[in-house]
Amino acid sequence: MPSFDYLVYLFMIISGFGMCNGYYQKLKTGTYSIDAFYSKRYKRTVPFFALLILLNCVIEFTPKTVCEGLMEITMLFGFLPNNTLSTIGVAWTLGAIFAFYIIFPFIVFLLYSPKRGIVSFVISLVITYMCQCYFMTERFVTENFVMRHSFLYCLPYFLIGGIVYLYKDEIERFVNQFKVISLCVVLALTVGYYITPDVINSINIVVIKTLILYTGWLGLALGYDNRLMNNKFTNYISNLSMEMYLSHMVVFRIVEKIGIMERIESPVIRYMTTYLLLVMLLVMGLTIYRKAINKLDELR
Incomplete structure (x- = not known):
C-alpha cells in the first residue's frame, strides 16, 4: 500500500x-x-x-x-x-x-x-x-x-x-476553540488525500498531498487530547518506535533463517504468525535492551 x-x-x-x-x-x-x-x-x-x-x-x-x-x-x-x-x-x-x-x-x-x-x-x-x-x-x-x-x-x-x-500556540488555541471544525477539516483532508490521484498532467503531487494531510494531522494533535492515542501503552510503544523500525528487518531475517514459517502452508496464517512473532520478539528484545542500557548507565 x-x-x-x-x-x-x-x-x-x-x-x-x-x-x-x-x-x-x-x-x-x-x-x-x-x-x-x-x-x-x-x-x-x-x-x-x-x-x-x-x-x-x-x-x-x-x-x-x-x-x-x-x-x-x-x-x-x-x-x-x-x-x-x-x-x-x-x-x-x-x-x-x-x-x-x-x-x-x-x-x-x-x-x-x-x-x-x-x-x-x-x-x-x-x-x-x-x-x-x-x-x-x-x-x-x-x-x-x-x-x-x-x-x-x-x-x-x-x-x-x-x-x-x-505557530504552535496559535494552532493549539484554534483547535481547542474549534475542535469539531478542526476534526472535520482533517477528516476531509484525509478523504481528499485518498480520492486525489498522485499524478496530475504528468506532475507528481505526492509531496503536496502528504504535506497538507500530515500538517493537518500534526496540528490537530497539538490541540486534541485524545486518550485513545495518548495513554501508557502508546507512550511505551512510542519510546521504542525508532528501535522497532530499525530492527524489524533484522529480526525478520533471524525468524526467516530459523525456518519456522516454512512449516505453515496457509499464506494468511503464515503472515499473521510471522507478524505476531515479530512484534513479540521486538517488544521483548527491545525492553531487555533498554533495561540493560539503563543498568549500565547506573553503574557508570
Whole structure:
C-alpha cells in the first residue's frame, strides 16, 4: 500500500517539530553547547544501530555488507548521492533524518523568524520540484535511485514541522476553540488525500498531498487530547518506535533463517504468525535492551 510507505514523511514532519521543540530556542539564543547537541544525537542512535549492523553482517557476511555497514555507522550516509544501501535497508530514513540533525543549526537560521521560515519552505518546495523534473532524473542519478532517500528532496517535510512549531500556540488555541471544525477539516483532508490521484498532467503531487494531510494531522494533535492515542501503552510503544523500525528487518531475517514459517502452508496464517512473532520478539528484545542500557548507565 503506497500510502503506508508515505507515512515516513509524517515521521519527518514530527522530527522537524520535535527537534525545534527541544533545541530551537536553545540554539537560537546560544545557551546550548554544539558539542552536547551532536554528542547526544550519536549516543542516542549509534550503539543500537551498530549492534544491528553487526548482527546483519553475521547473518549475511559479504564484502558489500561490511563496506555498507561501515559507511552507515558513520551516520553520514544520508549525504551519499544515492542513499540506497542494502545493509539495514530501512535505515535510509535514519540517514535522511541524521542529515537533518547535522545541519539543524542551519535549519534554525532558516526558521529564525516566521517570515524567513515560510520563504525557506517555499524555496524548499521549488528545490523538490526541480529534483523531480531535473536533478533526480536519469541525467544525474542511477536507474534504481529513489527520490525520497535524498535529504534535499525531503527538506520541505522537516521545514514544515519547524513552521508548525513556530505557530504552535496559535494552532493549539484554534483547535481547542474549534475542535469539531478542526476534526472535520482533517477528516476531509484525509478523504481528499485518498480520492486525489498522485499524478496530475504528468506532475507528481505526492509531496503536496502528504504535506497538507500530515500538517493537518500534526496540528490537530497539538490541540486534541485524545486518550485513545495518548495513554501508557502508546507512550511505551512510542519510546521504542525508532528501535522497532530499525530492527524489524533484522529480526525478520533471524525468524526467516530459523525456518519456522516454512512449516505453515496457509499464506494468511503464515503472515499473521510471522507478524505476531515479530512484534513479540521486538517488544521483548527491545525492553531487555533498554533495561540493560539503563543498568549500565547506573553503574557508570
